[in-house]
Amino acid sequence: MNKKIRVFVTDYNGRAFLQEQEPLFFHADREGYRANEANIFNIYDQVHYQKILGFGGAMTQASAVNLKKMSAADQDAVMKGYFDRKEGIGYSLCRTTINSCDFSTEFYSYDDVENDWELKNFSIAHDRQDVIPMIKRAMSINENLKLFSSPWSPPGWMKTNGRMDKGRYLKKECYQVWADYFVKFLQEYEKEGIPIWGVTIQNEAHAEMGWESCYYAAEDERVFAEDYLRPSLNSAGLDDKKVLFWDHNKERAFDRAEEILSDPKAREALDGIAVHWYAGDHFGALDAIHQMYPEKLILGTEACVSNEERECYLTGEKYAHDIIGDLNHWACGWVDWNMILDVNGRPDHWMEEQVAFRNRFLDEGCKEENLSETEKEFLLSCMETGIWTGEAPVVVDHESGEIKYSSSYYYIGHFSKFIRPGAVRIGHSIYTQLLEGCAFENVDGEKAVVVMNPGDCAKNLTLRWRDEIAEMQLPAHSIVTCLF
Numbered sequence: 001m002n003k004k005i006r007v008f009v010t011d012y013n014g015r016a017f018l019q020e021q022e023p024l025f026f027h028a029d030r031e032g033y034r035a036n037e038a039n040i041f042n043i044y045d046q047v048h049y050q051k052i053l054g055f056g057g058a059m060t061q062a063s064a065v066n067l068k069k070m071s072a073a074d075q076d077a078v079m080k081g082y083f084d085r086k087e088g089i090g091y092s093l094c095r096t097t098i099n100s101c102d103f104s105t106e107f108y109s110y111d112d113v114e115n116d117w118e119l120k121n122f123s124i125a126h127d128r129q130d131v132i133p134m135i136k137r138a139m140s141i142n143e144n145l146k147l148f149s150s151p152w153s154p155p156g157w158m159k160t161n162g163r164m165d166k167g168r169y170l171k172k173e174c175y176q177v178w179a180d181y182f183v184k185f186l187q188e189y190e191k192e193g194i195p196i197w198g199v200t201i202q203n204e205a206h207a208e209m210g211w212e213s214c215y216y217a218a219e220d221e222r223v224f225a226e227d228y229l230r231p232s233l234n235s236a237g238l239d240d241k242k243v244l245f246w247d248h249n250k251e252r253a254f255d256r257a258e259e260i261l262s263d264p265k266a267r268e269a270l271d272g273i274a275v276h277w278y279a280g281d282h283f284g285a286l287d288a289i290h291q292m293y294p295e296k297l298i299l300g301t302e303a304c305v306s307n308e309e310r311e312c313y314l315t316g317e318k319y320a321h322d323i324i325g326d327l328n329h330w331a332c333g334w335v336d337w338n339m340i341l342d343v344n345g346r347p348d349h350w351m352e353e354q355v356a357f358r359n360r361f362l363d364e365g366c367k368e369e370n371l372s373e374t375e376k377e378f379l380l381s382c383m384e385t386g387i388w389t390g391e392a393p394v395v396v397d398h399e400s401g402e403i404k405y406s407s408s409y410y411y412i413g414h415f416s417k418f419i420r421p422g423a424v425r426i427g428h429s430i431y432t433q434l435l436e437g438c439a440f441e442n443v444d445g446e447k448a449v450v451v452m453n454p455g456d457c458a459k460n461l462t463l464r465w466r467d468e469i470a471e472m473q474l475p476a477h478s479i480v481t482c483l484f
Helices: 061-069 072-083 131-141 172-191 218-235 250-261 264-269 283-292 314-327 349-363 373-385 407-416
Strands: 004-011 016-020 040-051 054-058 093-098 146-151 198-200 242-249 272-276 297-302 333-338 340-342 394-396 403-405 424-430 436-441 447-453 459-465 468-474 478-483
Touching: 004 407, 016 407, 040 436, 040 447, 054 407, 061 072, 061 131, 061 340, 072 131, 072 394, 072 403, 093 131, 093 333, 146 242, 172 218, 218 242, 218 250, 218 264, 242 250, 242 297, 250 264, 250 272, 250 283, 283 297, 283 314, 297 314, 314 333, 314 407, 314 436, 314 447, 314 478, 333 407, 407 447, 407 478, 424 447, 447 459, 468 478
Parallel strands: 040 459, 054 093, 054 333, 093 146, 146 198, 198 242, 242 272, 272 297, 297 333, 340 394
Antiparallel strands: 004 016, 004 478, 040 424, 394 403, 424 436, 436 447, 447 478, 459 468
C-alpha cells in the first residue's frame, strides 16, 4: 500500500488558510532517471541536525491587555487558536518580559524603591493584573508550554542615566542586585505556578532606544553572565535555567558570540544566543556560530512588521522566509513578537507618549526655543521616527468586535502546528531557489516538510523520499506542509 501524505495549504488567492487538501500518495520512482529528474525536493531522513524547542510569540502586556478587553467567547477562541494544536496552531514556546517594555501601558519595574539592595520591595503584583492570567490561560491549554523571559531595562535606579528608557548602562555596583532580581523574578513566578525555562540577559543588548533599553558592551555582558547571573542562579538552586545572550540582530551576532564564548568561563555559564531579524537575513552568521560553538543553542526570539505591511500574504511570506532560513541554519526555534494588538498597533506607551507630545506641540503652536533640553530631544525623536504601528498575527478592533487573523498567523502555523518540540531537522535538497523549504522528523517518526512559493507563478514540486515520489503543484504565493 502506498504511503499517504497529508497536505495543508495556505493560498490567499485560493482563499485557503491552513486548509487540509486531498492526500497525496507516494509511488515507486521507477520511470527512469530522466523522467523524474526535475522539480524534486529530496528528503534525507538519514541525516539529523538540531533538535527543535518550539515556536510561539510574546505574551507582552499589550497582548494581555487586548485579550482582557475581549468577550469571554473571543478570549477562548483566540487562546485556543494560538495554543491548541487541534483547534489552533499549537504554540509551544513563548516569551515574556521582565519589567515593562515599549508594548506596555506604562513604565514599570518590580522594585522602584531607590537603592533597595536587598529587594525587600520586589513584587510582581503588576503582572497579576493581566500578563499572569494570560500565561495561566495558555498553560491550561498546553500544559507543556515552555516560557523564557527577557528584560528591556533594569529599574532606573540601577542604571547610569537613572531611567529605564534612553539606553545607557547597568551600574557596575548594581551587577549583583540585578542578578538577584532575576532570581527573585524566577522564584516569584514559580510560586504562581509558572516555571520559566530560561532568560535572556538583555533585549537588544546593542541598542539605546527611546523606550526601555540598556546597553551592554560584550565585556559587560560576559562579566555579568559568568560572575553574577550564573553563580546567583546556581546558588538559588536554579542551575537548570537556560541563559541566552545578545537577543539582538543577526548581522553582528557572530562577533558577539566570539567575544563572549571565547572565554571558557563564559562558555560554561551560557547556554546559547538569541537573535532577531531586523537587520536582514545573515543566516550565514548562524552557521558560523554553530561551527565555532556547536553545543550552544541558537534561538530566534523576535520579529514583527508594521501594520502598513498587512496586505494579503506579504507579512506571512516575510515570516516564513525568516523561519525557514533560521531553521536551516541551526536555530532550535522561532518566536514572534506581540501576539495580540489592536487596530492601531497598541497599547505601546512609548509611541502613545510620542504621538501625544508631537500633536500637542503642533496644535498649540509651541516654539522650540521655549522647550527644555529634554523636551527638545524628545521632539526631535518624535519628528525623526514618525508614527510606527506594529502588527500582530491577531489584530482586534475593540469597537466593532472584529478579530482579524493576519497572514503571519497562518504562515507561522505551518511550522508550529506540525513541527513539534523534540523534532529534529533532517536533510533536504530542492531543485530551485525560487522555492524555500525545510524538513523535520517528529518524535513519533512522522516527517514534516514545509515548502513556500513566494513567486507570482505556480511551481511544480516532486517530493522524493528514498525510492518513492509524489507530485504536486504549489500555487503562486502559497505555503504547504506535507506530513507522512
